[in-house]
Amino acid sequence: MARKARQSRPQLVCVIADNSGSMTGAKAQAATAGIREMLLRCQTTGPRGPDRSYFRLVLIRFGTTAAVDERCNMTPVRQIDADSISVVGDGGGTNVTEALQLAFDGLQRYMAEIIEPHPEKVEHPVPLVLLFSDGYHNGTGDPADVANKIKSLAIEGDAITIATAGVATDASEGPDEGLLRLIASPGCYFPINSVGALTQFLAEVGSSGASSPSEVAKLVERLRLPYKG
Amino acid sequence: MQEVGGVAESRVREMVDRFRHQLESSGTVCAESGEIAWPGGRLSIHTDFGPAEQDKDMNQDSVVAWVPNEPSRIQCAITVADGVSSSFQAEIGAQVACWAALAELVGEVADFDNMCRRSIDAAGNAIGGLADELIEDAERFRPASEFASTWKYTLREGLLLQTTLMLAWVEGDRLNVVIVGDGGAALFAGDPSNSRATLLGGASPETNRVHALGPLNRRVSAFDYCGRVEFDGAGVIALFTDGIGRGVGSNPSELFHECVSGRQGARELIEWLVKERPSEFEDNLTLALIGRD
Numbered sequence: 001m002a003r004k005a006r007q008s009r010p011q012l013v014c015v016i017a018d019n020s021g022s023m024t025g026a027k028a029q030a031a032t033a034g035i036r037e038m039l040l041r042c043q044t045t046g047p048r049g050p051d052r053s054y055f056r057l058v059l060i061r062f063g064t065t066a067a068v069d070e071r072c073n074m075t076p077v078r079q080i081d082a083d084s085i086s087v088v089g090d091g092g093g094t095n096v097t098e099a100l101q102l103a104f105d106g107l108q109r110y111m112a113e114i115i116e117p118h119p120e121k122v123e124h125p126v127p128l129v130l131l132f133s134d135g136y137h138n139g140t141g142d143p144a145d146v147a148n149k150i151k152s153l154a155i156e157g158d159a160i161t162i163a164t165a166g167v168a169t170d171a172s173e174g175p176d177e178g179l180l181r182l183i184a185s186p187g188c189y190f191p192i193n194s195v196g197a198l199t200q201f202l203a204e205v206g207s208s209g210a211s212s213p214s215e216v217a218k219l220v221e222r223l224r225l226p227y228k229g
Numbered sequence: 230m231q232e233v234g235g236v237a238e239s240r241v242r243e244m245v246d247r248f249r250h251q252l253e254s255s256g257t258v259c260a261e262s263g264e265i266a267w268p269g270g271r272l273s274i275h276t277d278f279g280p281a282e283q284d285k286d287m288n289q290d291s292v293v294a295w296v297p298n299e300p301s302r303i304q305c306a307i308t309v310a311d312g313v314s315s316s317f318q319a320e321i322g323a324q325v326a327c328w329a330a331l332a333e334l335v336g337e338v339a340d341f342d343n344m345c346r347r348s349i350d351a352a353g354n355a356i357g358g359l360a361d362e363l364i365e366d367a368e369r370f371r372p373a374s375e376f377a378s379t380w381k382y383t384l385r386e387g388l389l390l391q392t393t394l395m396l397a398w399v400e401g402d403r404l405n406v407v408i409v410g411d412g413g414a415a416l417f418a419g420d421p422s423n424s425r426a427t428l429l430g431g432a433s434p435e436t437n438r439v440h441a442l443g444p445l446n447r448r449v450s451a452f453d454y455c456g457r458v459e460f461d462g463a464g465v466i467a468l469f470t471d472g473i474g475r476g477v478g479s480n481p482s483e484l485f486h487e488c489v490s491g492r493q494g495a496r497e498l499i500e501w502l503v504k505e506r507p508s509e510f511e512d513n514l515t516l517a518l519i520g521r522d
Contacts, residue, residue, distance in 0.1 A: 006284050040382040047285050047314050050374040082378040 003125045003158065003211040005054040007046065009118065010076065011125035012056045012110060013038075013206050016099045017087050018133040019061040022172055024089030027134060030169075030195035031087040034202025035059070039085065041207035042077045053078040055207075058106060062099035063091015064139075074110065095139030096131075096179070100146035103129060104153075107160065111153050126158050126211045130202065131183060132192070134167035136176040147183040161213045163188040163220065165201045187217030190224065197223070234372030235318045235389070236359050241325065244355065248328035252335060256297040264494055267296045267305035269399065270522045273494035274307065276515040279472055280507035289314060289392075290470050290515040291323040293331050302338050306331060306398035307517045309412055311470040313391040313441050317372075317383055322356050322390030326442060329355035330396050345407040345455055348396055353447035356390045360444035363389070387445030394442055395430070395468055399519065402461030406430070406468075408454040410440050413474040415481040417489045418464040426481045430454035431474050439471075465489045466519040472512030473502070488518055 005011040015038075017031055039057065046054035053076035059069040072080055107127060118124055129150060137143050153160045164184040166175030169192065181189045190205075192198045201223060210216045252258045259265045262275045278288040289312030296305045308327040312319025333351035334344055363370045364384050371380040383389055393410020406414055406429055413431030430453055440453055460466065467485050469477070477484055487493035493501075495516040502510045 008284075036378070040379060043379050044383060044386070044388050045315055048317050049286060052284075078379075081376040082382075083376070 003123055005046070005125045005209055007052045007054065009120045009124040010054050010056050011209060011211070012058065012074065012127040013042070014058040014060065014103050014107065014127060014129045015202070015206065016060045016062065016103055016129065016131040018094065018135065018167070019063045019087055019089060019091035020094045020135055021063070021089060021092055022135050023087065026195045027167055027169060027198065028087045028089035030198040031132065031202065032085065034199035035085050035087065035206075036082040037199065037203035038206035039077055039080060039082045041203060043082070045207065045209070050078050058103070059085065060099050060102050061087065061091060062095050064093035064095055066095055066099035066102050068102060068106070074106070093138050094133065094135045096133065096137040096143040097139050097141035097146055099131070100143050100150065100183070104146055104150050107150060107153055111155070115155055121155060124155060125209065126155050127160050128206070128210060128216070129160060129162040130165075130206055131162065131180070132165040132167055132198065132202070133180065134175050135173065137179060143179060144182040151185060158212060159185075161185045161188060161210070161216050163190065163205050163216050165190045165192045165198065167192045167198055169193055169195050169198070185213035185216065188213055188220055190220045234370055234375070235363065236321050240359070241321050244325055245328050248332040251332045252295050255299075255335060256295050259294045261292060262496060265294060265296050267399070267519075268300070269304060270520040272296065272305055272307065273496070273518040273520070274516070275495035275499050277499045277503065277513070279510060279512050279514045280503055282507070283511045285314060285513065287320055288513045289320040289323055290472070290513040291320070291327045292515050292517050293327045294517065295331055295335060302400055303335060304399045305519060306334055306396070307468060307519065309395040309468050309470060309515055309517055311393045311410065311412060311472070311513065311515065313393075313439060315388070316391035316443070317389035319391055321359070322392040322443070325355045325359065325390070326352035326392050326394045330394060334396060334398060341405060341457060344405075345396070345452065349394065349407060349409060349442070349452070350448050352394055353442045353449070356392070356442055357444050357447040360384070360387065360390055387443050389444065391441045391443035393439060393470070397466065397468055397519070399460060402459060403457045404460040404466055404519070405457050406454060407452050409442055409449050409452055411453070411471040411474065413469055413471070413477065415467045415477070415485065416458055416460065416464065417467070417482065417485065418460075418462065427458065428481060429456065429458070431477070460521060462521070464521050468517040470513065470515040472510060472514045473516055475512070476502070476506065476509040491520065494518065
């Protein structure tokens with residue numbers, strides 16, 4: 001049976017945003033625009049009404065440390081003001097492990113407390129995780145190990161999908177593509193070489209309602225076409 | 230609970246009353262549910278919220294029928310609309326589109342292509358005009374429950390008042406049909422016990438995207454169906470929104486058998502569907518029948 005979001009079974013989207021110092025400027029603005037656009041698209045999906053969100057959002061920003069945005073902590077999207085969301089690029093380093101661990105802790109609780117006892121579990125959309133970064137992990141631990149724990153969480157065999165984007169839009173060192181490919185579900189890594197493409201990736205994948213790696217991979221493949229923004 | 234903000238009820242009433250007055254100056258109008266006679270037989274229309282357990286608050290479909298008072302080139306006409314469920318005040322879009330298209334069709338008879346184009350454009354322009362009023366004073370019309378960011382996005386992307394639209398009318402021995410969106414029609418000709426069904430329009434199973442009129446699509450470049458079919462002997466035409474269309478399947482005769490035989494009208498069939506097959510017809514349900522004796 002197809003997994004489809006409804007008011008009674010909204011899809012959880014978890015955005016893990018690189019807020020390190022190298023993201024300052026155009027990249028942070030593009031990330032902000034992408035998350036806001038994603039949020040607005042999610043808000044306008046499904047029948048209108050403040051209590052009818054078809055999506056919930058978790059937003060985790062990471063720099064030297066990682067933190068969940070309390071306004072976006074499993075919050076129904078129609079309760080979030082898009083204008084209040086931003087990525088600035090003032091977080092210092094790039095601690096991907098801590099960000100993924102925060103995501104895993106929340107997702108594990110969500111799967112156990114919300115999904116497992118849910119009467120519509122069979123049709124419930126699987127959570128979707130988006131992570132973007134423009135640099136190399138410089139915290140402790142192996143991010144790929146934590147990503148594998150996230151990807152092992154599943155609803156009746158349908159695993160959580162992680163889509164990653166490596167942001168390389170300027171002359172700086174560039175993302176750790178190898179790591180981001182390991183973190184991503186199969187086919188779900190997207191190389192970003194323009195700020196517009198980062199906005200597009202976040203907006204389109206985040207609001208797609210995709211519930212499996214193959215659905216996300218098809219989207220990512222389509223996005224790989226030359227960005228026409 | 231009705232959402233506050235957006236197009237006011239009084240504004241909608243004002244528009245609908247104007248179109249109603251135009252139509253009633255030359256004929257009899259039936260809206261939402263009822264039966265009226267036309268020179269060739271009977272019209273039967275009904276729209277219903279549908280099964281209770283569905284993800285909607287209200288009926289976003291609309292249907293209006295018209296029959297002339299005097300002999301006329303147009304012997305009867307019907308419009309059916311289905312508001313896009315994610316679109317703000319789509320039920321208003323559906324209602325206004327129906328009335329505007331019908332008033333334009335009946336107002337000035339021309340050749341087939343022109344009548345299709347002008348009627349559908351009238352509906353699009355009516356919707357667009359309402360949207361323009363909201364955009365001109367956006368903050369005043371913002372619903373209390375919506376953030377300014379969401380409301381601005383809604384207006385910018387035209388995510389309001391969007392609707393599909395079907396228009397059908399009988400001229401002599403022909404049925405004329407024009408469809409924008411996923412509404413469908415079925416023509417049953419011949420003996421009711423053995424009538425052939427010709428399907429026109431209808432939802433495409435390949436895509437969830439629906440073609441619709443809206444503030445950013447006031448003048449559609451192409452119709453989803455536009456044609457004329459013979460309707461010269463006994464028979465029944467059924468026009469329906471996709472709530473019914475998706476359950477019609479490949480054998481519409483089976484579903485509409487009682488309607489084709491004259492034993493059921495639109496209301497009876499819909500009430501039966503809601504009661505007996507709610508999971509297959511889990512949507513707003515609208516049906517218009519044109520029966521020819």
